[in-house]
Amino acid sequence: MKLKGQIPVDKSLDSSLALLFEGYMFIQNRCRRYQSDIFQTCLLGEKVICMSGEEAGKVFYDTERFQRKGAAPKRVQKTLFGENAIQAMDGDAHKHRKLLFMSLMTPEKLKLLSNLTSEQWQARMNKWGNMNKVVLFDESQEILCRVACQWAGVPLREEEVKHRATDFGAMIDAFGAVGPRHWQGKRARSRAEKWITEIIEKVRSGELNSPEGTALYAMAWHRELDDKPLDTQMAAVELINVLRPIVAIATYITFGALALYEYPECRKKLQSDKGDYIEMFVQEIRRYYPFGPFLGARVRSDFIWKGYNFNKGDLVLLDVYGTNHDTRLWERPNEFWPERFSEWNGSLFDFIPQGGGDHVKGHRCPGEWITIEAIKASMDFLTNHIHYEVADGQDLSISLVRMPTLPKSRFEITKVRLA
Structure with a gap:
């Protein structure tokens, strides 16, 4: 129902189960139902405001109106981000910590990551030639784990x-x-933090040499605004926030392989590409396929937007998947069409697979350039350096209910050989 002067309110007393059953489409379904880019619902007993679209993104990334502290549930912090990490910071402290991450995104370091990705794909061929079937997602995770640790300077046997x-x-x-x-994610984080904490301690004690310029060196010796070094545990958490997102690119690579299979004309264009097609192809992978469903923030102080009242402390979710498929922003949004990016103006709020706004000042993911370079190197390998067949009988369907999601079979290939 919609009350005069108020945000449309979802009629369910609590929509937590609906979110689990609807997944990526939860916000979009209600935006259509209420014919509004904004509505109010209840999740886990808490009032939540959901928003979608470019205008909503502009408001959501206004640091005068929103903060990240208290937005991510503890269950997410204890698995995905780590507790009290950069994703939960605001103001000058966030800007200072963000510069730490941005210092790793130089052209030279991005080129190094691209080269390492290509090298690791090539090295993996020694194993694939003797395998009856290769599960691409699983292999991608291992390849990117090697890439991440080598690039970050983290020793990995x-x-x-x-x-x-x-x-x-x-x-x-x-x-x-x-x-x-x-539970598995929580146990995995505990093991990873223990592992990386021990490495940080060895660097600080001089037992392990860490080359200057690596992510390991940067995290181990970073000093906060008060000139104190990062707590060892927090240094480990933030280093994992460099490593984990690189491994997460395996999802995009798997979707990219699916696109090459379902749209063979794209493969032909990539093989003959001498210009910007691979960049457009990678961007379309990030726009079209489901990755992050939504992002959360809390209202910093009371304000009014589009006649609706936002109260301090309100939890607000921005619809990532829906914004990337908004018919007002994207022509034929439910079609895979890389050429749409030939005329894209680079808006900070209409294309938000890894967040919106400014990379330096806001909460847009600092590893976005890493993601693009790693996918480009991977798509080049899959199209120009090997031949393979897509395994018969596998289930390539993608559930929009499961979050995060993948092709159900994780994309299986056979008869892999060098081109």
Whole structure:
């Protein structure tokens, strides 16, 4: 129902179960129902305001109106982000911590990551040639775990790669989960924090040499605004916030492989590309396929937007998936069409797979450029350096209920050989 002068209110007493059953479409379904970009609902007993679209994004990323402290549930902090990490910070403290992450995003470091990604794909071929079937998502996680640790300067023995990659994957998979998936993610985070904390301690004691310029060095020796070093545990949490998102790119790579299979004309264009097509292809992967469903923030102080009252402390969710498929922003949004990005103006709020707004001043993911470079290197490998067949009989359907989601079979390929 919609009360005069108020935000449309979802009629359900609590929509938590509906969120679990509707997944990525939860916010969009209600925006259509109420013919509004904004509505109020109740999740886990708390009033929540949900918003979608470019204008909502502009408001959501206004740091004068919104803060991140208290927005991420503890269950998400204890699995995905780590407790009290950069995602939960605001103001000058956030800007200072953000500069730490942004210092890793130089052109030279991005080029290094791209090269490492290509090298690791090539090295993996030694194993794939002897395998009857390759599960691309699983292999991608291990490859990116190697890339992440090598790029960040984190020592990683070959015998522990699978274990570490699986733990990073479990943290990611715990988002939006209840029961076993949540418990697995929580245990995985505990193991990862113990591992990385020990590495940070060895760097600080001089037992382990960490080259200057690496993420390990940056986190180990970072000093806060009060000139005190990061607490060892927090340094470990933030280093994991460098490593884990790189491993998470395995999801995009799997979706990219699916796009190559379902849209063979894209493969042909990538093989003959001498310009910007690969960039457009990667951006369309990030727009079209489901990754993050929504993002949360809390109202910093009372304000009015579009005639609606936002009260201090209100929890607000921004619809990521719906905004990336908004018919007002994207022509034929439910079609996979990379060429749409040939005329995209680079808006900070209409394309938000990893958040919106300014990278330096706001809460947009600082690793967005890493994501793009890693996907580009991976798509180049899959199209120009190997031949393979997509395994018959597998289920390539994508559930929009499960969060996060993947092709159900995790994309299986066979008869892999060098091009």
